[in-house]
Amino acid sequence: MGASSGLNYQPLYKQIKSLILQRVIDGNWSPGEALPSEQQLGKEFGVSQGTIRKALDEMTAENIFIRKQGKGTFVSQHSAARSLFHFFYVVSNDGKRVLPDSKVIGLTRASANKQEQNRLKLKAGDKVIRIKRVRFLNDKPVIVELISLAVKVFGDFLKKEEIPNTLYELYESQYDVKVLKAVERLKAVKLKKEDASLLGMKAGAPVLEIDRLATALDTRPVEWRLSFVDTSDYYYLSELT
Amino acid sequence: MGASSGLNYQPLYKQIKSLILQRVIDGNWSPGEALPSEQQLGKEFGVSQGTIRKALDEMTAENIFIRKQGKGTFVSQHSAARSLFHFFYVVSNDGKRVLPDSKVIGLTRASANKQEQNRLKLKAGDKVIRIKRVRFLNDKPVIVELISLAVKVFGDFLKKEEIPNTLYELYESQYDVKVLKAVERLKAVKLKKEDASLLGMKAGAPVLEIDRLATALDTRPVEWRLSFVDTSDYYYLSELT
DNA sequence: GAGTGGTCTAGACCACAAT
DNA sequence: TTGTGGTCTAGACCACTCT
Known part of the structure; x- marks a missing residue:
């Protein structure tokens, strides 16, 4: 995983989460917009779908994203x-x-x-x-x-x-x-x-x-x-x- | 999974969760006591460790259990x-x-x-x-x-x-x-x-x-x-x- | 070293939505 | 039928705790 030696250990999915969060902060995706599919994100970051999923799981719990089965994962939107x-x-x-x-x-x-x-x-x-x-x-x-x-x-x-x-x-x-x-x-x-x-x-x-x-x-x-x-x-x- | 046909579908881990919750309610384990390991529970219920884990994940989030890495999963206790x-x-x-x-x-x-x-x-x-x-x-x-x-x-x-x-x-x-x-x-x-x-x-x-x-x-x-x-x-x- | 939870993978299949 | 998220598995390895 390339991270490091004992002290600053961060699981892969946490690192992925930071990267994705930064993209949201940077306005990479607009509120209401769909993210790439979990499979695509997995390929892009070079990790499995399960690892992407775990990152998105936490961010969904934090109300950053909303998941819709069969449709995709969307940036949450105030209404x-x-x-x-x-x-x-x-x-x-x-x-x-x-x-x-x-x-x-x-x-x-x-x-x-x-x-x-x-x-x-x-x-x-x-x-x-x-x-x-x-x-x-x-x-x-x-x-x-x-x-x-x-x-x-x-x-x-x-x-x-x-x-x-x-x-x-x-x-x-x-x-x-x-x-x-x-x-x-x-x-x-x-x-x-x-x-x-x-x-x-x-x-x-x-x-x-x-x-x-x-x-x-x-x-x-x-x-x-x-x-x-x-x-x-x-x-x-x-x-x- | 034997559950049923479309209407009452409950994922396996949700069913496992209910079973485990009932055991806690029944006083099967006392507050502060350790549960069997995830592997053991998996064998007992005939599911994989990952499925047990997902059930325990949710119950840990609900403060029913506390996990301690390297030690086990414990029934939470008021203090x-x-x-x-x-x-x-x-x-x-x-x-x-x-x-x-x-x-x-x-x-x-x-x-x-x-x-x-x-x-x-x-x-x-x-x-x-x-x-x-x-x-x-x-x-x-x-x-x-x-x-x-x-x-x-x-x-x-x-x-x-x-x-x-x-x-x-x-x-x-x-x-x-x-x-x-x-x-x-x-x-x-x-x-x-x-x-x-x-x-x-x-x-x-x-x-x-x-x-x-x-x-x-x-x-x-x-x-x-x-x-x-x-x-x-x-x-x-x-x-x- | 042995046992436990925690992470990660690759692949399969299910449920749901759109076409 | 296709693509998406949702579930499930089996197995591997890592990190932590105790003996």
Whole structure:
């Protein structure tokens, strides 16, 4: 296998996996596009189909690819439905998942503050775009969201009116940023006065604060999102395994 | 493979998996015990080592087994550390995980109320055990917990003084109940007056409510737990993938 | 050295989708 | 019928652990 002697041993399929991952990061295949067949990839890399399979197995588990029996292996793609299932854990009290609507109420550009520098790994002076929006579930305002994006990643951004509901779709199609993982930190806090009217609640009411950092394929942090959720009629779902 | 004709097709390794799972449920092997080697299991079931491996792969991913290269495959076991990592998502603001202490302040037996009947799938009149305790992180009271257990599963329970800190270890070793999954529903609520003094907070302060239902290997719901967390110095961690 | 899990291969066959 | 992913096998060899 040519790798080496004891210390840095990496199984073949792991090495193949890195190579394939790099191709995805490089944009070798577009989201939604089919990869070459496992047999072809095997020939190309000089390994057996089983080894390719094991590499693709792991990457499929990581939501990088989607397999369709009889059709092929495809680069995964964000869609409204996928965003809903993978990155939206607010569920109605009766257990039903609801697709939120959004209304953008602010879009500004500024120098990153300390928190943004910390979370997005920016330097003092780096610029960010800030989006503030309200999300509606069943036509009721339920979530206030503050979103921060690094200008150096996203460049100039859309006009307020053009910002779509499902941002991760946009990041992927327009900015070549594929969000695959996010870490959320949850707290119960008092609703701020400035957000009270947006949610139709009293200032000081308990709301769920969700502090989310989303990272791209190459593990760069790309979006920081601070949400405040009215959990009277909804809850946040977490499955432990 | 003898299975059948198109409709109910189950791959061999899935069938093997069911058989092995049933053996674990039946207590064929104890927690911490080693299974026969993959080769031996292969002979026993009349399949290749690769097929056994694929079954064990999935079960290892489900935390039913733990593999140790060079040693064998073992039935997983709850331990304080494992409980901490798999079932305790409250993390200090600086990101460090802390093992909680507990103080039991109530242990009663009663007929299941509506919520308990619903969650634990009990009938009217079925008995439950209720435990109330306070959990400390770094010697500070942070969580109030209300735990409900079905008497028909756990029978008579320990004395208040004998209840250990990590319950899932106890369920497994004493009651043959292996908790592998749990679903948590999170909300932000006002701290109740009766719990205020326990956490050293004011009544009405925002706290994180965690409604957890834990299920056993055989998918029975076995424990319902309602927690109220002071998230001033801690947060709830959720990783989305 | 013996035993266990972990990797890798080459080849066969099955299930599914498209044509 | 063809091509794709999905399953299964038998055998080889590697890495790790214990004696």
